[in-house]
Amino acid sequence: MRMRNILGLVLAVLMAAGIAGVAPAALRAQTPAQAAEQKAKDEKAKAEAAVKEKDRREKEKTKLFQLNPVVIDVVESLRDKEIPNMTVVKTELFPMTIGTTLDTVLERQPGVDVQRIQEVGTAVDDDSIKIRGMGARRIKVLKNGRALNSSGVAGGYFIDWTMIPLAGADRIEVIKGVGDPRYGNVLGGVINLVSKRLRTDAPETELQASEASFGTGSFNLFHGYKPGPFEYSLAGGYSRSDGYLRNGTMSLGSADLHLGYDFDFKGRLTADVGFATTKKGFAVGNRTSKLYGDPHYGLALVSDFPAADGEIMYGGMGATAEPGSWWKKTKWTFDLNYGQAFGEQSFLNVRYWLNRGDREATNTNAAASRVFHKLFYDDRSQGVSADYRQSLAGQTISVGLDYAHLGDDGDKNLADDFRAPFRNGSYVSTNNLEFYAMDDIRLLGGKLSLLPGLRYVAYEGRPGPQGVVEGIPALKQSGLAPSLRLSYSFEGENRVYLSAARALRMPTAPEHFWHYDYDSGVDTKGLPFREEDGLMIQAGWRAFLPSATQIEFAPYAYFISRYIQFDLINFVAYNIDRAKIYGAEFELSQDFGGGWSAFVNYTYQKSRTEGDPFVGLFVDPQDRGFDEIPGLPEHKSNFGVQVRSGRGASAALFGQAVSSQKTIYNNNILYNTDLRVRTQAGFVRFDFEARYPLTAFLEASVFVRNIFDKVYQERFGFPAAGRNSGLSLKSRF
Numbered sequence: 001m002r003m004r005n006i007l008g009l010v011l012a013v014l015m016a017a018g019i020a021g022v023a024p025a026a027l028r029a030q031t032p033a034q035a036a037e038q039k040a041k042d043e044k045a046k047a048e049a050a051v052k053e054k055d056r057r058e059k060e061k062t063k064l065f066q067l068n069p070v071v072i073d074v075v076e077s078l079r080d081k082e083i084p085n086m087t088v089v090k091t092e093l094f095p096m097t098i099g100t101t102l103d104t105v106l107e108r109q110p111g112v113d114v115q116r117i118q119e120v121g122t123a124v125d126d127d128s129i130k131i132r133g134m135g136a137r138r139i140k141v142l143k144n145g146r147a148l149n150s151s152g153v154a155g156g157y158f159i160d161w162t163m164i165p166l167a168g169a170d171r172i173e174v175i176k177g178v179g180d181p182r183y184g185n186v187l188g189g190v191i192n193l194v195s196k197r198l199r200t201d202a203p204e205t206e207l208q209a210s211e212a213s214f215g216t217g218s219f220n221l222f223h224g225y226k227p228g229p230f231e232y233s234l235a236g237g238y239s240r241s242d243g244y245l246r247n248g249t250m251s252l253g254s255a256d257l258h259l260g261y262d263f264d265f266k267g268r269l270t271a272d273v274g275f276a277t278t279k280k281g282f283a284v285g286n287r288t289s290k291l292y293g294d295p296h297y298g299l300a301l302v303s304d305f306p307a308a309d310g311e312i313m314y315g316g317m318g319a320t321a322e323p324g325s326w327w328k329k330t331k332w333t334f335d336l337n338y339g340q341a342f343g344e345q346s347f348l349n350v351r352y353w354l355n356r357g358d359r360e361a362t363n364t365n366a367a368a369s370r371v372f373h374k375l376f377y378d379d380r381s382q383g384v385s386a387d388y389r390q391s392l393a394g395q396t397i398s399v400g401l402d403y404a405h406l407g408d409d410g411d412k413n414l415a416d417d418f419r420a421p422f423r424n425g426s427y428v429s430t431n432n433l434e435f436y437a438m439d440d441i442r443l444l445g446g447k448l449s450l451l452p453g454l455r456y457v458a459y460e461g462r463p464g465p466q467g468v469v470e471g472i473p474a475l476k477q478s479g480l481a482p483s484l485r486l487s488y489s490f491e492g493e494n495r496v497y498l499s500a501a502r503a504l505r506m507p508t509a510p511e512h513f514w515h516y517d518y519d520s521g522v523d524t525k526g527l528p529f530r531e532e533d534g535l536m537i538q539a540g541w542r543a544f545l546p547s548a549t550q551i552e553f554a555p556y557a558y559f560i561s562r563y564i565q566f567d568l569i570n571f572v573a574y575n576i577d578r579a580k581i582y583g584a585e586f587e588l589s590q591d592f593g594g595g596w597s598a599f600v601n602y603t604y605q606k607s608r609t610e611g612d613p614f615v616g617l618f619v620d621p622q623d624r625g626f627d628e629i630p631g632l633p634e635h636k637s638n639f640g641v642q643v644r645s646g647r648g649a650s651a652a653l654f655g656q657a658v659s660s661q662k663t664i665y666n667n668n669i670l671y672n673t674d675l676r677v678r679t680q681a682g683f684v685r686f687d688f689e690a691r692y693p694l695t696a697f698l699e700a701s702v703f704v705r706n707i708f709d710k711v712y713q714e715r716f717g718f719p720a721a722g723r724n725s726g727l728s729l730k731s732r733f
Contacts, residue, residue: 066093066108066589066599067642067652082440084487084497085179085540085554089172095654096689096703098216098724100239100252102141102193103129103161105172108638108654110585110601111554112174115631117311117718120216120241121162121250121280127715128161131176132556133581133605133632134188137508137566142192144272146335146353147383147404162278163331165254167220168235170196176585177538177556178501179485181436181453182387182400187505187536187558195258198226198233205733212703212726215242229262244721245283246305247323252278266341274333282321282363283718285310290668292678309668309717315411317363318372324364331357331379345391355381360414370418377409380426396440404432406509410466426464428472428509433458438483449487456480459506459531472516477531479504494543503534503560511564511573524574527613534560548591557582565614565629567664577611579629595644603636619664623677628662631716633682635659648699651690658682663716683712701728 089105097104099120106129107114113130127135136159141149149159175183175190183190198204203225211217217240224233236255243249253276260270287307289296300307313321334354341347357379363372387400407429413419438453458478463470483501490496507515507529516525538556545551563579566572583605591597607629615626636659642652659682664675686708691701702725709723 066587067597067640081487081489081495083175083179084495084542085176085499085538087174087176089174091169091171094166095687096701096726096728097705098212098214098241098721098726100166100218100220100237101161102164102166102172102191105166106174106191108601108640108656109174110552110587110603110636110638111176111583111605113631113633113636115714117283117715118243118245118248119714119721120214121243121248121252127631128159130631131174131188131191132558132583133607133629137511137564138186138188138505140183140186140190142190143274144195144335145192146272146333146337146351148333160278160329162250162252162280163276163329164193165220165237165252165276166193167237167254168195168222168224168233168256170194176554177499177558178483178503178536179497179499179538180451181438181455181481181483181501182398184402184434184436184455184457184481187503187532187560195235196222196224196233198224198231200226206730208728208730210726210728212241213724214244214721216240216726224258226260229264231258231260231262233258243281243283244305244724245308245718246286246302247281247284247321247325249281249326250278251280252276268339270335270337272333272335272337274335275331277328277330279326279328282311282313282325282327283308284321284323284325285668287668292665292667292676306719308719313361313363313372315361315374315376316372317361317374318365318368322364325362327359327361329357329359329378331355347389348386349388350384350386352384353382355379371416373414373417374411375414376411380409381406394442396442397438398440399437400435402432402434404430406430406432407464410464424466427467427470428513429462429464430509430512431460431462432506433460447489449485449489451483451485451487453483453485454480455483457504457506461507461509461512467513470517471525472513475507475512475529477506479531479533492544496539496541498539499537501536503532503536503558505532505564507531507564507573511566514566515573524572524614527574529573530562530575532560532562532564534558548593550587550589552587553584554586555582555584563609565612567614572614574614576609576613578609580608581629581632582606595646596642597644598639598641600639601637604634605632605636606634607632615664619675619677623675626662626664626677630663630677631661633659633661635682647693649690649692652688654687654689655684656687657684665716668717678716680713680716683710685710685712697731697733699730701730702726 087109089109094105095107097119103114103116106112111132115127115130131139136149140147141159141164148164171194173192173194177189178186203223206222208220218237220237222233222235234257238253240251241249256272256274258270258272260268262268286301286305287297288299288301291297298307311321312319313325335351337349337351339347339349359376359378361374361376365372381404383404385400385402387398389396389398408426410424410426412423413421434455434457436453436455438451441450442448443450459476461475463472463474481502481504483499485497485499487495487497515529536558538554540552540554542552558581560579563576565574565576583603585601585603587599587601589599609627609629615624619626637657640652640654642650644650661680663678663680665678666675685706688704688707689701691699693699704723704725706721706723712720714720
């Protein structure tokens with residue numbers, strides 16, 4: 001998609017919207033009395049909507065987050081107080097990049113490591129995003145409170161960030177660690193994508209089109225309105241990119257329909273249907289030599305692309321991706337939610353959700369003159385939840401239940417696959433049952449909050465037909481996870497908190513499967529396999545100073561027994577006896593006046609492990625003293641400075657500095673039991689972004705990323721993009 005096509009599409013949509021706005025008036029034929037009556041009704045409706053909109057805006061306030069002043073409404077303000085370890089990333093803070101999915105949003109946040117294979121189109125495994133050193137299996141991803149990461153196990157487990165588009169998003173809430181019992185089975189934290197608020201005074205439409213380096217283009221649409229008790233919105237988009245790694249192409253389409261109705265008896269019913277489809281080419285190895293240290297290791301096999309490792313294709317796909325290899329995924333999500341208020345002090349919410357996702361994959365495997373071509377029935381999951389909140393004098397009691405059945409329906413090969421036809425059943429399905437209860441006790445006039453909580457977690461993993469064939473046993477585990485948080489607010493929005501929680505995490509279905517599977521690259525089924533357990537301690541201080549300064553500081557320490565390490569290179573999951581992760585995050589934002597602002601954040605993180613059988617058995621003897629969780633840089637900093645004009649134009653310079661880190665590397669050779677610990681070099685990168693309002697309804701933005709064309713890696717073996725740029729147009733009306 002070229003820029004002229006995208007701009008043409010924007011103009012066409014704008015014209016269509018304009019025509020739609022005037023056509024009804026031109027077509028109507030009314031008597032003068034009818035016209036006058038209709039005009040009076042319209043004016044009354046507009047006046048009522050204006051009053052509602054004015055009331056809403058009066059409840060909003062503006063804060064400076066990083067570089068931009070952003071509007072915070074009353075709901076966001078309440079959640080900010082209720083969850084003090086939460087960071088809100090508004091759309092104004094979304095970085096401008098060639099990527100268009102959720103993983104691109106979080107790279108400038110303290111405590112978050114973004115380690116993608118490619119900045120667009122890959123990001124499909126455990127290590128792509130980490131919160132406080134913990135990846136996908138210890139992160140819960142939600143959309144408006146509804147769980148999203150529930151894929152099956154046939155081809156491994158990960159959060160596929162390309163299947164979580166940002167069209168229609170208002171903000172991203174990032175909750176680090178565990179502060180109360182509502183979010184179970186996570187240690188890293190929660191990422192919650194919150195949809196746009198719907199206007200009540202008039203329909204709102206937003207269009208955005210962009211063109212960037214590497215043949216990257218995108219188009220997004222949002223339209224929504226809440227004229228009364230009924231509400232609706234439609235969001236969708238399309239993006240594509242050639243990528244910069246060999247065979248690393250990607251296309252993504254998505255659509256989401258939201259309907260809602262507010263009943264007179266204080267009930268609220270919403271229904272959401274989402275669809276996403278993506279086709280991605282697997283990055284193909286492009287090194288003359290795979291052997292690290294060989295002079296030819298850094299030489300590209302095909303000169304049009306940088307020297308890089310290749311991605312691995314899981315699930316009986318020949319493993320090593322070759323030119324022309326790809327997968328295509330489709331996923332439907334359904335969500336039905338009902339909330340009921342009982343007076344002003346109590347509220348009940350119930351939800352049912354359903355997923356249906358499939359993945360078609362092909363590996364040309366030209367070297368062996370045979371084709372792998374399979375269809376995976378990846379996601380056949382559903383769940384229900386309910387929570388009830390009762391406010392009493394000086395306290396709020398909350399209880400809740402979550403049940404989820406997560407599973408797949410196996411796989412089959414297609415007609416051109418070189419193997420004999422087969423159709424496997426499911427591998428492992430899980431039933432997760434969880435209860436929680438907590439009491440938010442407010443003292444000292446509401447300034448002090450004491451929040452004791454308890455969560456019961458039960459895991460039941462059942463082998464499906466194919467799991468039985470492969471010798472996977474059933475697995476049941478359960479336990480109680482208490483937590484306690486103290487939070488104190490002083491001088492308006494300033495607050496400090498301290499929390500402690502039992503670090504209880506049950507295994508996921510893929511960990512269960514790959515620990516016992518006889519076809520693993522390294523056989524671990526004879527090793528013990530238990531749930532994780534331990535203690536999580538975290539604290540935080542946030543202050544808004546009269547000098548227009550915002551300061552945040554958050555130290556943490558996690559002590560985990562039986563830490564489950566999941567190694568996707570060698571297809572193993574096993575327990576490390578003990579793991580300790582600790583660190584601190586600091587952020588400072590400053591408004592200097594005159595349109596100038598700046599921010600800087602810094603993350604320090606360390607880890608230590610004891611009793612790692614994998615390192616002891618399969619890492620090269622000279623590296624067996626390695627006692628860390630791999631892939632954690634000790635130091636990371638983000639910084640930026642921005643100037644804004646009175647008309648809303650802005651220009652900003654950003655920087656990111658990441659220290660070196662240790663990783664376990666297999667020379668990009670599967671089943672390599674002579675692994676080496678390598679050092680991934682640190683880097684400093686600078687980016688430029690600018691926005692300019694062309695009219696009251698149309699804004700242009702431009703970015704230049706990696707200004708000085710720095711050579712660096714987010715993931716070992718896969719170089720990041722060189723200097724790249726893009727242009728975007730956004731229209732709101």
